[in-house]
Amino acid sequence: MSLRTWIPTLLTATLLPLLAHAAPEQHFKSEEGSLSVSTLAEGLKHPWALAFLPDGAGILVSERVGNLRIVSREGKVGAPLGGVPEVWAQSQGGLLDVVLSPDFKQDRMIYLSYAERGEDGKGGTAVGRGRLSTDRAKLEDFTVIFRQQPKLSDGLHFGSRLVFDREGYLFIALGENNQRPTAQDLDKLQGKVVRILPDGSVPKDNPFVGQANVRPEIWSFGHRNQQGAALNPWTGELWTNEHGPRGGDEINLPKPGKNYGWPLATHGINYSLLPIPEAKGEHVEGMVDPHHVWEKSPAISGMAFYDNPRFKAWDHSLFIGALASQELIRLQLDGDKVVHEERLLGELNARIRDVRVGPDGYLYLLTDDEDGALFKVGLDPQ
Known part of the structure; x- marks a missing residue:
């Protein structure tokens, strides 16, 4: 083979595999400059959550149908992992959140939340853990x-979202199974944030430990359907968000033993346009008002605090996915106070289910669709 023919052949053999993994990139306007959006992976079946394996070993992605996959840095979608529990993939149910143990490099533990069917045909949320082989x-x-x-x-x-705090306690943000009054019932685990140890045992300092007819796992109550949760990196406090009914999506900072109102206090109404039967108003004495509320529901979902030096313009921002309005919401924070809101990526026409900040400082988004995608989002150099 002559040098003239060998060089193009070598370049083709070298570059084609790279081009095959090159993600198509789009650019959109934002207040802080041009956004770059790359499609890292496609063909995911209603993906719900993602978690980064250490040392660039890939991204765990849960699919609501019951699969847990690893997506490589190049965007290759791996086969479903074995050993994942059977899930109840009914309506909103299925395989939900995925998080790594705080000590993953030592114990290789992965925690999953998922919908589980009972003997009577009803379902509930379960959480379990297994060791990645x-x-x-x-x-x-x-x-x-x-x-x-x-x-x-x-x-x-x-x-349901899973969050480990700095002390290693596991918080589980639960929905009320569309059974409104249960969010106020302390003998039930619907509409609660619960706090447990990594093995499932109950911490002795939980707020209701030792009280009769009260579940000791409960941390806070009066929640509707919690779809996002994250630990504030500057304060170490848990933040959650939840769907209101028709209106009244909200962010809360759950404190031990506190009542966050649902369904007695709400900014929303029923989907039928009638009032919530149990509601007594937007503010009810003895109940904690939302930290932030949307009168018109975006149907908020996964959320992540931005605490990375890569994109300075996003410093002290909270990013939240929106399902109904099909946007990425950026909330600018001053301390804990929300001082500004920006709506992003509406041009994608995508239901954004999860939002995480990668180790590289980029945002990673999952879209809730039968042909769901994993996007990588950053700010273009100015």
């Missing part, structure tokens, strides 16, 4: 550590 092909010794009791869902309002 060394070949990253399966979860080993998967064990259920938490079950929402009683099981009351017909396929709606499971929540």
Whole structure:
């Protein structure tokens, strides 16, 4: 082979594999400059959550149908992992959140939340953990550590997000199974934030430990359908967000033993346009008002605080996905106070289910669709 023919052949052999993984990039306007959006992976079946494996080993993605996959840095979607529990993929139910153990590099534990069907045909949220095998092909010794009791869902309002705090406690943000009054019932786990230890046991300093007819796992109550949760990196406090009914999506900072109002206090009405039967107003004495509220519901979902030096313009921002309005919401924070809101990426026409900040400082978004996608979002250099 002559040098003239060998060089193009070498370049083709070298570049084509790279081009095959090159993500198509789009650019959109924002207040802080041009946004670049790359499609990292496609063909995901209603993806729900993502988590970054350390050392660039890929991104775990849960699909609501019951699959847990690893997406490589180049965007290759791996086969479903083995050892994942059977899920109840009914309506809003299925495989939901995924988080790594705070000590993942030592214990390789992965925590999953998912909808689980009971013997009577009703469902509830369960949480379990398993060890990622060394070949990253399966979860080993998967064990259920938490079950929402009683099981009351017909396929709606499971929540559920998982967050570890700095002390290693696991918070689970739960929905009320579309059974409104249960959010106020302390003998039930619907509409609650619960706090447990990594093995599922109950911390002795939980606010209701030792009280008769009260679930000791409960941290806070009066929540509707919690779809986002994250730990504030500057304060260490848990933040959650939840769907209102027709109007009244809200952000809360759940404190131990506090009542966040649903369904007695709400800014929303029923989908029928009638009032919520139990509602007493937007503000009810003894209940905590929302930290932030949307009178018109975007149907907020996953959320992430931006705490990375890569894009200075996003410093102290909170990013939240929106399903109904099909946007990425950026809230600018001054301390804990929301001082500005920006709506982004409406041009994508995509239901944004999860938002995470990657180790590289880019945002990673999942879209809730039968042909769901994983997007990588950053700011173009100015």
